[in-house]
Amino acid sequence: MNADEHYMSRCLQLATLGAGTVAPNPMVGAVLVYNGTIIGEGYHQKFGEAHAEINCLASVKEEDRKFIKNSVLYISLEPCAHFGKTPPCVDSIISNNIPHVVIACRDRFEAVNGKGVQKLLSAGIKVTEQVLASQALQVNKRFFTFNEQKRPYVILKWAQSKDGYIAATNAAPAKISNEITDKLVHKWRSEEAAILVGTQTALVDNPSLTTRLWMGKNPVRIVIDLNLRLPAHLKLFDGRSKTILINLLKDDQKPNLQWVKIDLSKPVLTSLLEALKNQGLSSLLVEGGAKLLQSFIQLGLWDEARVITNEALQLHSGLRAPDLNNFRQFDEQKILSDKIQLFQNLSSIHHLGIF
Numbered sequence: 001m002n003a004d005e006h007y008m009s010r011c012l013q014l015a016t017l018g019a020g021t022v023a024p025n026p027m028v029g030a031v032l033v034y035n036g037t038i039i040g041e042g043y044h045q046k047f048g049e050a051h052a053e054i055n056c057l058a059s060v061k062e063e064d065r066k067f068i069k070n071s072v073l074y075i076s077l078e079p080c081a082h083f084g085k086t087p088p089c090v091d092s093i094i095s096n097n098i099p100h101v102v103i104a105c106r107d108r109f110e111a112v113n114g115k116g117v118q119k120l121l122s123a124g125i126k127v128t129e130q131v132l133a134s135q136a137l138q139v140n141k142r143f144f145t146f147n148e149q150k151r152p153y154v155i156l157k158w159a160q161s162k163d164g165y166i167a168a169t170n171a172a173p174a175k176i177s178n179e180i181t182d183k184l185v186h187k188w189r190s191e192e193a194a195i196l197v198g199t200q201t202a203l204v205d206n207p208s209l210t211t212r213l214w215m216g217k218n219p220v221r222i223v224i225d226l227n228l229r230l231p232a233h234l235k236l237f238d239g240r241s242k243t244i245l246i247n248l249l250k251d252d253q254k255p256n257l258q259w260v261k262i263d264l265s266k267p268v269l270t271s272l273l274e275a276l277k278n279q280g281l282s283s284l285l286v287e288g289g290a291k292l293l294q295s296f297i298q299l300g301l302w303d304e305a306r307v308i309t310n311e312a313l314q315l316h317s318g319l320r321a322p323d324l325n326n327f328r329q330f331d332e333q334k335i336l337s338d339k340i341q342l343f344q345n346l347s348s349i350h351h352l353g354i355f
């Protein structure tokens with residue numbers, strides 16, 4: 001790793017601290033380096049609040065401020081050049097007389113794309129691009145998918161027995177993953193804007209779909225209930241966090257409960273993703289059941305899958321887990337007897353340009 005990559009990797013570390021709290025904005029980190037020493041660090045912490053560059057500049061100690069005009073600013077994404085919820089970051093960079101800016105990748109969001117770089121160059125600032133670009137695109141896969149594919153980034157997740165079942169024959173919810181993996185799953189929940197289950201899972205499992213085992217926010221709960229047959233006593237309707245019912249019958253709203261009507265002119269999942277896009281929800285964790293997961297796979301409407309296999313559990317019969325054998329596994333980890341495999345759908349994520 002050269003020096004630029006070293007500082008950029010710190011930017012990317014900082015950027016991910018905004019997971020779950022900045023969406024649908026991108027996660028961005030920035031560091032200010034004077035003569036081989038980091039004198040400022042910042043990241044975009046919350047949607048609507050200051051961007052990474054501004055937090056980074058604000059973090060510089062009073063006694064170090066004299067070095068700013070001779071420092072290099074590293075940012076994991078091209079700085080904005082437009083007025084959004086906050087003023088343009090390029091203006092702050094220019095007014096602070098920073099002579100050199102290093103960015104990982106351009107912000108392909110229409111209002112920025114190249115304009116940030118152009119404004120810096122016009123002000124006589126040196127700009128270095130494409131440092132750890134593919135890692136930076138990966139960090140902001142949700143943001144780029146939301147803006148380019150006009151739909152949330154879709155993550156499929158399920159737990160299965162060693163012999164490939166997600167539920168036992170008696171249809172009672174089977175405990176598959178261990179307690180540590182459960183915590184990890186709740187961390188995953190805290191990082192996504194929305195979480196979805198099918199009608200049958202809502203009925204049989206009665207899940208809360210909240211982030212109870214990890215700090216952070218609850219995702220918006222989404223359930224497909226086309227004919228509004230789910231009973232009101234389900235935990236999904238307990239008001240603890242927002243739930244959206246995707247249905248064919250009505251549009252309506254109550255505190256923490258929303259009915260969104262779709263029609264059948266398109267596949268249900270296409271309409272569902274459109275509805276979520278319209279609500280500004282930039283990522284979706286799909287937690288089952290089998291029919292719903294399989295529908296996403298059949299339509300190619302998924303980006304990533306996280307499959308937990310309890311290698312110490314055999315169910316012998318039951319509901320078969322979806323099959324991802326033809327897809328690319330890009331990572332694997334073990335938590336006690338749970339194997340966690342991560343898959344990517346290359347045909348849906350190729351627009352990111354990661355590979």
Ligand SMILES: NC(=O)c1ccc[n+]([C@@H]2O[C@H](COP(=O)([O-])OP(=O)(O)OC[C@H]3O[C@@H](n4cnc5c(N)ncnc54)[C@H](OP(=O)(O)O)[C@@H]3O)[C@@H](O)[C@H]2O)c1
Pocket residue numbers: 157158159160165166167171172173174176197198199200201202204205224226227268269287288289290291292293295319
């Ligand atoms: N191990 C795990 O990770 C895990 C996770 C979740 C669930 N589960 C288990 O999975 C079982 C439920 O799974 P399941 O496959 O029977 O049902 P499911 O996928 O939860 O729900 C399927 C139902 O959702 C509705 N739906 C509407 N549009 C759909 C579409 N485009 N694609 C799919 N579904 C659509 C349909 O209900 P209508 O027919 O009413 O329209 C369909 O019958 C339970 O036993 C649960 O315990 C396991």
